[in-house]
Amino acid sequence: GQQLNxxxxxxxxxxxxxxxxxxTSSSIFNTWLWYKQDxxxxxxxxxxxxxxGELTSNGRLTAQFGIxxxxxxxxxxxxIPSDVGIxxxxxxxxxxTGKLIFxxxxxxxxxx
Amino acid sequence: xxxxxxxxxxxxxxxxTSVKIECRSLDFQATTMFWYRQFPKQSLMLMATxxxxxxxxxxxxxxxxxxxINHASLTLSTLTVTSAHPEDSSFYICSARGSGGxxxxxxxxxxxxxxx
Numbered sequence: 001g002q003q004l005n006x007x008x009x010x011x012x013x014x015x016x017x018x019x020x021x022x023x024t025s026s027s028i029f030n031t032w033l034w035y036k037q038d039x040x041x042x043x044x045x046x047x048x049x050x051x052x053g054e055l056t057s058n059g060r061l062t063a064q065f066g067i068x069x070x071x072x073x074x075x076x077x078x079x080i081p082s083d084v085g086i087x088x089x090x091x092x093x094x095x096x097t098g099k100l101i102f103x104x105x106x107x108x109x110x111x112x
Numbered sequence: 113x114x115x116x117x118x119x120x121x122x123x124x125x126x127x128x129t130s131v132k133i134e135c136r137s138l139d140f141q142a143t144t145m146f147w148y149r150q151f152p153k154q155s156l157m158l159m160a161t162x163x164x165x166x167x168x169x170x171x172x173x174x175x176x177x178x179x180x181i182n183h184a185s186l187t188l189s190t191l192t193v194t195s196a197h198p199e200d201s202s203f204y205i206c207s208a209r210g211s212g213g214x215x216x217x218x219x220x221x222x223x224x225x226x227x228x
Contacts, residue, residue, distance in 0.1 A: 042205045042219035102156045
């Protein structure tokens with residue numbers, strides 16, 4: 001089945017540093033989404049990408065939908081302590097089900 | 113907009129009993145709802161997809177007789193864990209999608225199930 005490989009698995013950075021994480025797949029996806037999950041909560045959508053090559057920003061966050069439709073990255077600039085959490089990429093393939101496949105997650109820790 | 117309410121947020125039940133989890137779309141009509149489970153320090157694993165008025169489609173390895181899903185209206189889907197056992201203890205999360213994907217995929221806040 002479809003799988004997403006997300007890296008890095010975890011990051012420990014200093015406040016103010018930039019962060020980059022990415023996801024790759026052996027399959028093509030039509031939609032790439034990036035979520036953040038806090039402990040005991042459901043994922044919250046950060047950025048949605050619907051078109052190959054699309055580059056979208058949301059405040060300090062920037063994400064891109066790879067031109068091959070098999071990868072995506074998320075950048076966080078000037079990290080702050082509240083950026084701490086688990087970040088997931090998710091892809092939706094073709095077809096009518098629209099079901100999302102999630103990456104393994106990137107745990108981000110920010111040192112003040 | 114695009115708010116999904118999930119209840120209860122946590123539940124403890126005895127082995128052998130059944131537990132129902134509700135997922136409601138508050139400000140949009142959810143033509144499709146998805147149910148995930150998440151074990152500690154792991155990713156979300158899709159259990160099933162349900163479309164309003166039709167039977168749910170379960171992912172491989174998910175027992176449909178154990179995890180009963182009902183999507184009777186455009187704003188409500190329920191997941192019932194039947195004859196729960198300790199290994200069913202997990203974090204269950206629903207996601208709802210509006211018609212045409214106009215609301216993307218909005219997630220509920222999750223339900224922590226503990227079976228003792």
